Amino acid sequence: MNMKKSIFILLVGTTLLGGCNLAPKYERPAGAVPVALPQGGVYPAAPTDAVDVSRIGWRDFFLDDRLRQVIETGLANNRDLRIAAGNVQQARAQYRVQRADRLPTVNATGTATYTNNVFGAQGGAGTGQTSSDLEIYQATVGLSSFELDLFGRVRNLSRAAQEQYFASEEAQRAARISLIAEIANAWLTMASDNEQLRISRDTAKAFEETLKLTQAQFRIGTGSELEVRQAETNYQGALNDIAALETSVARDQNALNLLAGTTVPAEQLPTGFGTEPMTRNALPGDVSSEVLLRRPDVLQAEHQLIAENANIGAARAAFFPTISLTGTLGTLSTALSGLFKDGTYTYTGSPSASLPLFDFGRRSGNLEYAKASQKVAVATYEKAVQTAFREVSDALAQRGRIGDQIRAQTARAEAAGVAAKLSDARFRSGVDSFLTTLDAQRTAYGAEQTLVTTRLTQASNLVELYRSLGGGLEDTTPVGTEQPPR
Known part of the structure; x- marks a missing residue:
């Protein structure tokens, strides 16, 4: 009965001390960034009734159905995303292994022992001997060397593994957002290059007609060889642009195939930039920098910080029995x-x-390492928040003036096009020199190319603003992974 009482007292004491936790109390680092996102100056004044960009599903944000299909293909086939999903599954399995240490392992055993004993009297000849067989059967259920977690060592190790699992899941979410943005930018770049290619081909035809005209004038003596060479310079320059852009389009498709994880069908590829918007023209409302704390990469850094806090608790518990x-x-x-x-x-x-009496500084070293790792995790978290703030601020700064650039560049391209037509008509009628026409053609060609580049910048800026604010998680529930037990 005394043994029973001792064990009962030990178990009750374990229950009472089970709440002991030597890990430092977690407090989220504050003050890494200003409270509000930058406003005024080049930054746009967003309407107060604007929707939260991070809450817009990617299927609603991207308007072109071809682009949506490519994104969906990429989410299903991209290898980097599969690696991220595998990392989540690995972290979850490690957490389950570590969590199992908090509970005893119960074993059931059964044994049978057969013993033969020989008995005999000592003496001379004729000493009699007898033997008997002894059989012993035993069945037991028990636990072996189960650690009573009085000081939270096992519990903190389990918490650290759990937070690492959460961090891996946030890393997967961040990878999904980045993949959506990368596919969109690659698709938009291909659309821009195709548009540039169309302009170069149209311009090459115009330059070819001008070249033929100058060659004809030179043959009949009304033009000079200089004008022919100048016209040929423009024409050959356009041919060079065509060759370079054809290469760029091919490389764009290769990049898009890699991101999609498979060959993108031709009907899903962009043929030009067009005039219809490809994304929602969404501006964030009056948001504070707190919205950045919801970004998956920031949450990933925070979970890693919490894990390092738990590791400190486990290292401290090692100093106790x-x-x-x-x-x-x-x-x-x-x-x-x-x-x-x-x-x-x-x-x-x-x-x-x-309790180790002499470990020559092993436990102290482990504790110092855990504290240093926690400091690194704090700095990593603060840097993640600051990086998110910088990315959003940069996107907003560009967003604030990109509309002015588009309007100015559109007007410039239109004016340059009209000037080129007027100059060509004046040259053909003998009013202006060919040098004036040549310069007007070059200006119009460059203005059209710059306009396409500016429109690409505008579309890419919207994608970046969407990504940097944490958009893209809606309608993208990870396939083949379970939600974490929170």
Whole structure:
């Protein structure tokens, strides 16, 4: 009975001390960035009723159905995303292994022992000998060396593994957002290059007609060889642009195939930039910098910080005794049929405690390492927040003036086009020199190309603003992974 009382007292004490946790209290680092996003100056004044960009599903944000299909293909086939999903599954499995240490491992065993004993009187000849067989059957259920987590060592290790799992899941979410943005930018770049290619081909035809005209004038003596060479310079320059852009379009498709994880069908590829918007023209409302704390990369850094806090608790607990318990409950009988009958039950209990007296600084080193790792995690978290703030601020700064650029460049391209037509007509009628026409053609060609580049910048800026504010998570529930147990 004394043994039973001792074990009972030990278990009650374990329950009472089970809440002991030596990990430092977690507090989210504050003050890494200003409270509000930048306003005024080049930054746009967003309407107060604007929707939260991060809450817009990517299928609603991107308006071109071809682009939506490519994004959907990429989310299903991209290899980097599969690696991220595999990392989540690995972290979840590691967490389950570590969590299992908080509960005892119960084993069931059954044994049978057969012993032959020989008995005989010592003496001379004729000494009689007798023998008997002894059979012992035993069945037990018990636990072996289960650590009683009085100081939270095992619990903190389990918490650290859990937070690493959460961090891996946030890393997967961040990878999904980045993939959506990368596919969109690659698709838009291909659309821009195709548009540039169309302009170069149209311009090459116009330059070819001008070249033929100058060659004809030179043959009849009304033009000079200089004008022919100048016209040929323009024409050959356009041919060079065509060759370079054809290469760029091919490389754009290769990049898009890699991001999509498969060959993108021709009907899903952009043929030009067009005039219809390809994304929603969404501006964030009056948001504070707190919205950045919801970004997956920031949440990933925070989970890693919490994990390092837990590791400090585990390192501190190593300075206290490790108490473990081995116990069995079973039945013992000399006959197999006698097992589980009254009077055959048996139990054992053997608690033990150990504390290293001299480890030559091993535990102190582990604690210092855990504290240093926690400081690194704090700085990493603050940097993640600051990086997010910078990315959003940059996108807003460009967003604030990109509309002015588009309007100015559109007007410039229109004016340059009209000037080129007027100059060509004046040259053909003998009013202006060919040099004036040549310069007007070059200006119009360059203005059209710059306009396409500016429109690409505008579309890419919207994608970047969408990504940097954490958009893209809606309608993208990870496939093949479970939600974390929070």
